Amino acid sequence: MCGSVVVVWDFDRTIINDDSDRWVITQMGLTPLFNQLRHTMPWTSLMDRMMEELHSQGITANDIAHCLKTLPFHPSLISAIKSAHALGCDLRIISDANSFYIDTILEHHGLSGCFSQVNTNPAFVDKQGRLRITPFHHPTLSPHACPLCPPNMCKGLVIDQIRDSLPENQRRRFIYIGDGTGDYCPTLKLKEGDFVMPRKDYPLWNRICSDPKLVNAKVHGWSNGEELETTLSNLISAN
């Protein structure tokens, strides 16, 4: 039944209620440095700089992982993800966080096996033990030329790549779930028969409401984990 549905998830403020970058900054006492540098460099470089600071203080990648595991995770999201996966939906993430944060959090909550693909900024621990965060799209080798998106990631381009990678004979219905301005570009890539689930009163929702005619997908808002779970389950079973 659900085999023909691709559910694409944003991560921060969608799968988790918080923002993982902000969580680490706040919990690790980096707010003053973050505020000092936030307007001087692109987001991914800024997060990489934050990791340099932690490394210089002797804080290890394990310590950062531990910090991520303390981040609250709504039980409705766990059941929403597990049941969509159990029904045979193809679940994917497109996120401007990074692979270390996302993998750590998903694994901690037993959700790693539910997603067929995580598209995000690649992170790795270097020889010195410092966590490095690098851009998803290389800014100089492959600029994406999308005016809606930051240089390191155009989520709409990723939606196109996912659609192109699916077998042509099977029409797949997309359900896109997100909250932020970065989720508007992929929303515009959705077609008739697809669904978008914006978090109510967050930037994506406001953007869609400002000119609903631009969006081909049907719009179903949600305000909390319970509503997200119920809405998603209804959309999947109506398919």
Ligand SMILES: [Mg+2]
């Ligand atoms: Mg988000």
Ligand SMILES: [Zn+2]
């Ligand atoms: Zn874009």
